[in-house]
Amino acid sequence: MIFIGTSMGKRADNYDFPEKQNLKNDLKTDTIPQGKMTYELYFAEFDGRMENLTVEIAITGNKIIVYNNEKKPLTGGKIIIEGILIKHKSGKWIIGETETDRNAEDIGGCSGGPTPIDFQTKIIEWC
Numbered sequence: 001m002i003f004i005g006t007s008m009g010k011r012a013d014n015y016d017f018p019e020k021q022n023l024k025n026d027l028k029t030d031t032i033p034q035g036k037m038t039y040e041l042y043f044a045e046f047d048g049r050m051e052n053l054t055v056e057i058a059i060t061g062n063k064i065i066v067y068n069n070e071k072k073p074l075t076g077g078k079i080i081i082e083g084i085l086i087k088h089k090s091g092k093w094i095i096g097e098t099e100t101d102r103n104a105e106d107i108g109g110c111s112g113g114p115t116p117i118d119f120q121t122k123i124i125e126w127c
Contacts, residue, residue: 030084032093033119035054035061039066041080041126044109052123055080062086064117066124081115081124093117095124 035057040052056067057095066081068074083095086089094107094114100117106113110127 013061013095032059032062034061037122039117039124041066042123044125044127055124057124059085066095080126083115085117088114088116093119 005034006079017055039057040047041053041055042052044083053069053072055069058065058067058118062085064081064083064085067081068076068080074080081095083097084099086099088094088095088101088107089103090107092107094101094104094116096102096104097112101114104113108114108116109127115124115126
């Protein structure tokens, strides 16, 4: 279920990624937004019952850092996620640890796999 006009309930599995991109070219910085931006964490375990949390991110090349929200911080310190942006075999962008994450069987939700990120909606699916 998607709620329009509010961050609550936006699901990360509703990505609309261009399927035409070549997986070997996914590290080109012209396909990945660059710089510091504001995104939202979607809490997958609550399936839209919890409001998304605003976070600041920094992307340089294919490296990403997701910073904890200072006003409503999560436990774990200043950095929530740090990794590399990779196009998963499903066509979705993910935050991975190594290039082999592109072939991970499970992504997102609370699967323990790499974290999905949607550059269009600016949502990171988190557990």
